[in-house]
Amino acid sequence: MVNRKAISTRKNLCGYGSLSVKYLCTGIQGRPPRLTNEECRKSENSWRVTRQGMERLYGPEIK
Numbered sequence: 001m002v003n004r005k006a007i008s009t010r011k012n013l014c015g016y017g018s019l020s021v022k023y024l025c026t027g028i029q030g031r032p033p034r035l036t037n038e039e040c041r042k043s044e045n046s047w048r049v050t051r052q053g054m055e056r057l058y059g060p061e062i063k
Contacts, residue, residue: 022047024057 025040025047027033033040039053055061 018047021049024053025049 024034025042034057035049035053038050039056040047040049042048051061
């Protein structure tokens with residue numbers, strides 16, 4: 001099972017704002033998305049992002 005968390009939760013874990021995480025999923029200013037379809041998906045009004053996707057881009061979670 002894939003561990004997906006909503007952007008608001010991921011923001012608290014990684015310190016990134018919701019728009020920053022959204023743009024990782026959708027791309028911005030003509031750039032392609034940095035997260036794959038397996039690492040993020042839209043669920044109603046929020047984006048769900050896997051822990052593995054965030055760790056791939058930014059390293060392990062800071063505790």
